[in-house]
Every structure is written in structure tokens, then in C-alpha cells.
Amino acid sequence: MSRTDRTLAQGHPGSTDAPWRRAAAGANLLGADGRLDATIFEEITTLAVRTGAINLGQGFPDEDGPRIMAEAARDAIASGANQYAPGKGIPALREAIAAHQQRFYGLELDPDSQVVVTTGATEAIAAALLALTGPGDEVLTFEPFYDSYGAVIGLSGATHTTSPLAAPDFHPDLEALEAAVSDRTRAILVNNPHNPMGSVFTRAELTRIVELANRHDAIIITDEVYEHLTFGVEHIPVATLPGAAERTLTISSAGKTFSFTGWKVGWVSGPAELVAAVRTVKQFLSYSSGTPFQPAVAAGLALEQEFFNGISSSLQAKRDILAEGLRAAGLEVFLPEGTYFINVDAAPLGVTDATALAYRLPELVGVAAIPVPVFCHPEGAERTKSLLRFAFCKRAEVLEEAASRLAGLRERL
Known part of the structure; x- marks a missing residue:
């Protein structure tokens, strides 16, 4: 051997x-x-x-997802969009992401400094955690947690702490959450809507998370890839809540919304200084990817409300x-x-x-x-x-x- x-x-x-x-x-x-x-x-x-x-x-x-997106990807390949995209994503997609956040949630973003395109939400999560956490820090997730969270927290050298989501509704226990957050908590990673448990956190629950993050000066990283897949309840982005925008990185992707999981096109948005930190690490992971898929995703984000x-x-x-x-x-x-x-x-x-x-x-x-x-x-x-x-x-x-x-x-x- x-x-x-x-x-x-x-x-x-x-x-x-x-x-x-x-x-x-x-x-x-x-x-x-x-x-x-x-x-x-x-x-x-x-x-x-x-x-x-x-x-x-x-x-x-x-x-597969919408035909118009598949056709846009084929057109991009045929027209020669087959080399490296800009490290932070093509302008059309960054602008489409910013327009999506404004259209659905009223969030105003500068597509040049507050949005970065990633190789799926998985890379976005990895880049954010590796950029902003390390040995001596704690990263809190709700448990059960998506398995890549634990892997990247381990890779960063931070300590992974958890707060339980219990049956039957799998919503946060706010007392347990408060006990789990401390001054050692560098980041609170919120997966909402939640995989694997299918819960959609309420405004009151999200507000409490923001209050705790402010009290302990923690960053909030939100994985919102299922933002459009809710059933009779409202999805509330953390970044829309009072006191959240300046400390929140919002992550989403095209895979779940448009049923093109193999394209691996995701993004991070938030305060320019936090996005810059994520972009710094991201450029040494994949640099860029999915060039012909990026204009296709931009077309998807502009689809009608129907x-x-x-x-x-x-x-x-x-x-x-x-x-x-x-x-x-x-x-x-x-x-x-x-x-x-x-x-x-x-x-x-x-x-x-x-x-x-x-x-x-x-x-x-x-x-x-x-x-x-x-x-x-x-x-x-x-x-x-x-x-x-x-x-x-x-x-x-x-x-x-x-x-x-x-x-x-x-x-x-």
C-alpha cells in the first residue's frame, strides 16, 4: 500500500x-x-x-426546466460563449439577479459590487464560510442540516454548533437558539426554506435570529435556494428585516427554481465588503464556470410571475x-x-x-x-x-x- x-x-x-x-x-x-x-x-x-x-x-x-432557458443556453454555445466568464459573473446575469431581488423582495443591490455568480449554491456556501470563519470561531446551523454545511465548517477549522428543529413542525426553538448563540458565534447559517425538514421560518423566528446576530456581532449567511418552492406560506428573505441587510449574505441558485440542477449556477448577494470577501475566495475555487448557462439563467429570472x-x-x-x-x-x-x-x-x-x-x-x-x-x-x-x-x-x-x-x-x- x-x-x-x-x-x-x-x-x-x-x-x-x-x-x-x-x-x-x-x-x-x-x-x-x-x-x-x-x-x-x-x-x-x-x-x-x-x-x-x-x-x-x-x-x-x-x-427539465423552461424551454426558453435551454434554447438560450444552446444559442450561447452556438454564438461562441464557451470561454471563461468574468470571475464575478457576466453583467447580464448579475443585473438579472439584482432585478430579481428588487422585484420579489424590494432589495436594492448594485450588480457590480453586491452580487457574485458562483458554481452553484454549494460553492457560494463554501466560499462564504472559508472567507469569513476559521479556527476559534463557531458557526451555528439548525439541525438537521444539509451535509455540505458540516463539511465546509470542518474544512474552515471553525466549530460547528447547532440548534434543533423538532417534530412536528421543525421550526426553531427560540430558547434553544438563544442558548446556542454566543460571542464566539461568527456566523449563523440559515437554510430557509429548510432542507431536509421542509419548514419555512416565520417572520418572528427570523427576526429573533437577526436580533441575536446583532447582539453577538455575527454574520448571517442564508441559503435560500428553495425560495420559490413554498406552499401557502410566505418566504421572507432575512436581508429584508430591520438590522439584517448590513450583516447578511443571501445565497440562491438556478438549480432548484428552474429544474436545471446540472448547470450549477448560483449566486451570493449582500453588502459590498462581505461580497468582496466571498469573491476573493471564490476566484481561487472555480474562478468562473457555466459561461453559456449564465445568459440562460438571466432569461429565466426575468420570466413572468405566472x-x-x-x-x-x-x-x-x-x-x-x-x-x-x-x-x-x-x-x-x-x-x-x-x-x-x-x-x-x-x-x-x-x-x-x-x-x-x-x-x-x-x-x-x-x-x-x-x-x-x-x-x-x-x-x-x-x-x-x-x-x-x-x-x-x-x-x-x-x-x-x-x-x-x-x-x-x-x-x-
């Missing part, structure tokens, strides 16, 4: 705190023996392929199809207020280990899901040990078949 292989498999004696290990530990990818495990997404997807199961584990649509209304109404119908099948299976269903994920509790079926059930589901009923404990630290994993997450961003006929299969779960168990 080579020296590199030994380092990766067992950990070099001098590398127990190597950056890759911190990232892996933060994303719950290190086993009890310190070895690197495959991600749960990879393992569940492999099971789904092997068994022919409907994969409702990973959150990606099975239909399009944005239609996204949520279509998804809500799909949510309800899957929810019916999950209820028929005897699971306790937590109806989401946003995103395209629905969570269930398997405890009514006598199942206390959702992770074990997730590995059995493809064989049992031909449907794949992700256990919620993988999005948690150990204490949170115990609190959510019987919960499963399903994605409903699929064609209606696929969800109807999945619902039919799931309805037989009680008998199969």
Missing part, C-alpha cells in the same frame, strides 16, 4: 487533523474506526439501481400524491411548507432505526429514501432516529407508482 493510500485509509500519524478529515467528519463520512465511508446518497442510489427501485432519495427533478406561481402549485400537487401513499403505509407524515422533501416517522410501524429501514426499503417495496439521522450530529441523530426523507420532485406518474408501492409497506414489514 502506498503512503497516500495508508494516509487515506488509516490516517497518517501526523495528519489526524488533516483538512480532508475535518471535512469528512463534518459531513458524517468517517466511521467509528476513522475510515472514510461512502455517502449515504451513493449507497442508497446504488441499491435503487440494483433493485430497480424508484429513487426518492436524492433531490433532483426528472424533468411561471413562479406555477412552480409551487405543481410541486404541491406532487407532494400530496406522495403524502397519500406514505399515510397509507402507516407512516406519520410531516407535510412540508416548502422545498421538495417530505419527512415521515416510521415509529408507528414499530421501526426505531430509520437508517436500517432505508437500506431495506428498495428490496421491500421498490422505493428509496434517505434517513434523516445522517443530517445530524450524534445527539440530533438520536432525536431523529426514526425519521426518513423522501423527494417528490419527480413526474406525477412516477410519484403515483411510488405511492402505490409504499402503501404495501406495513404488510411487507
Whole structure:
């Protein structure tokens, strides 16, 4: 075995705190023996392929987004937009992002200094955390948390602290939140609408987050990629609240809104000095990407209100199809207020280990899901040990078949 292989498999004696290990530990990818495990997404997807199961584990649509955007991307390729874009994004897209924020939320942004285009929201989050946090800092997220948060916090060297989102509504416990924020908190990372739990935070809850950030001089980083995917509730950007704009970085992307997740076009907006810090780090991650997709996303952001209304109404119908099948299976269903994920509790079926059930589901009923404990630290994993997450961003006929299969779960168990 080579020296590199030994380092990766067992950990070099001098590398127990190597950056890759911190990232892996933060994303719950290190086993009890310190070895690197495959991600749960990879393992569940492999099971789904092997068994022919409907994969409702990973959150990606099975239909493309607006034709006008695809045509715009093809036109850009044909016209030669195939080289590096400017590091902060093409002017047309930065202007479209600023116009979107003003149109939907009344936020006024300078597209030249207050917006930067990134390789998806994932790079935006990484660049923000790496730019603004480090050893000795604390970064607070709500738990369960999207796995890349833990990975990048680990990579930055900061300490990852959490505040719980508990059943049945998965909204912040404001007393627990206040106890978790301190003068060591450098950043509060808010995922709203929330993945994996599907909650949409209220104005009062967001206001409290802003108050705590001001009290402790913390930056607020908001991941709002599901901003247009809410069901009968209002999405409130943190940056619109009093006392928030000067300390808030807002992140979103084209992937979830327009169903072009493979294009990987995201963005960060906020105060010029914070955006400059993010841009400084971002330019040494990808520099730029997605040149022909950027004008296409600009076209998408300018679509009529009818399009944005239609996204949520279509998804809500799909949510309800899957929810019916999950209820028929005897699971306790937590109806989401946003995103395209629905969570269930398997405890009514006598199942206390959702992770074990997730590995059995493809064989049992031909449907794949992700256990919620993988999005948690150990204490949170115990609190959510019987919960499963399903994605409903699929064609209606696929969800109807999945619902039919799931309805037989009680008998199969």
C-alpha cells in the first residue's frame, strides 16, 4: 500500500487533523474506526439501481426546466460563449439577479459590487464560510442540516454548533437558539426554506435570529435556494428585516427554481465588503464556470410571475400524491411548507432505526429514501432516529407508482 493510500485509509500519524478529515467528519463520512465511508446518497442510489427501485432519495427533478432557458443556453454555445466568464459573473446575469431581488423582495443591490455568480449554491456556501470563519470561531446551523454545511465548517477549522428543529413542525426553538448563540458565534447559517425538514421560518423566528446576530456581532449567511418552492406560506428573505441587510449574505441558485440542477449556477448577494470577501475566495475555487448557462439563467429570472406561481402549485400537487401513499403505509407524515422533501416517522410501524429501514426499503417495496439521522450530529441523530426523507420532485406518474408501492409497506414489514 502506498503512503497516500495508508494516509487515506488509516490516517497518517501526523495528519489526524488533516483538512480532508475535518471535512469528512463534518459531513458524517468517517466511521467509528476513522475510515472514510461512502455517502449515504451513493449507497442508497446504488441499491435503487440494483433493485430497480424508484429513487426518492436524492433531490433532483426528472424533468427539465423552461424551454426558453435551454434554447438560450444552446444559442450561447452556438454564438461562441464557451470561454471563461468574468470571475464575478457576466453583467447580464448579475443585473438579472439584482432585478430579481428588487422585484420579489424590494432589495436594492448594485450588480457590480453586491452580487457574485458562483458554481452553484454549494460553492457560494463554501466560499462564504472559508472567507469569513476559521479556527476559534463557531458557526451555528439548525439541525438537521444539509451535509455540505458540516463539511465546509470542518474544512474552515471553525466549530460547528447547532440548534434543533423538532417534530412536528421543525421550526426553531427560540430558547434553544438563544442558548446556542454566543460571542464566539461568527456566523449563523440559515437554510430557509429548510432542507431536509421542509419548514419555512416565520417572520418572528427570523427576526429573533437577526436580533441575536446583532447582539453577538455575527454574520448571517442564508441559503435560500428553495425560495420559490413554498406552499401557502410566505418566504421572507432575512436581508429584508430591520438590522439584517448590513450583516447578511443571501445565497440562491438556478438549480432548484428552474429544474436545471446540472448547470450549477448560483449566486451570493449582500453588502459590498462581505461580497468582496466571498469573491476573493471564490476566484481561487472555480474562478468562473457555466459561461453559456449564465445568459440562460438571466432569461429565466426575468420570466413572468405566472411561471413562479406555477412552480409551487405543481410541486404541491406532487407532494400530496406522495403524502397519500406514505399515510397509507402507516407512516406519520410531516407535510412540508416548502422545498421538495417530505419527512415521515416510521415509529408507528414499530421501526426505531430509520437508517436500517432505508437500506431495506428498495428490496421491500421498490422505493428509496434517505434517513434523516445522517443530517445530524450524534445527539440530533438520536432525536431523529426514526425519521426518513423522501423527494417528490419527480413526474406525477412516477410519484403515483411510488405511492402505490409504499402503501404495501406495513404488510411487507
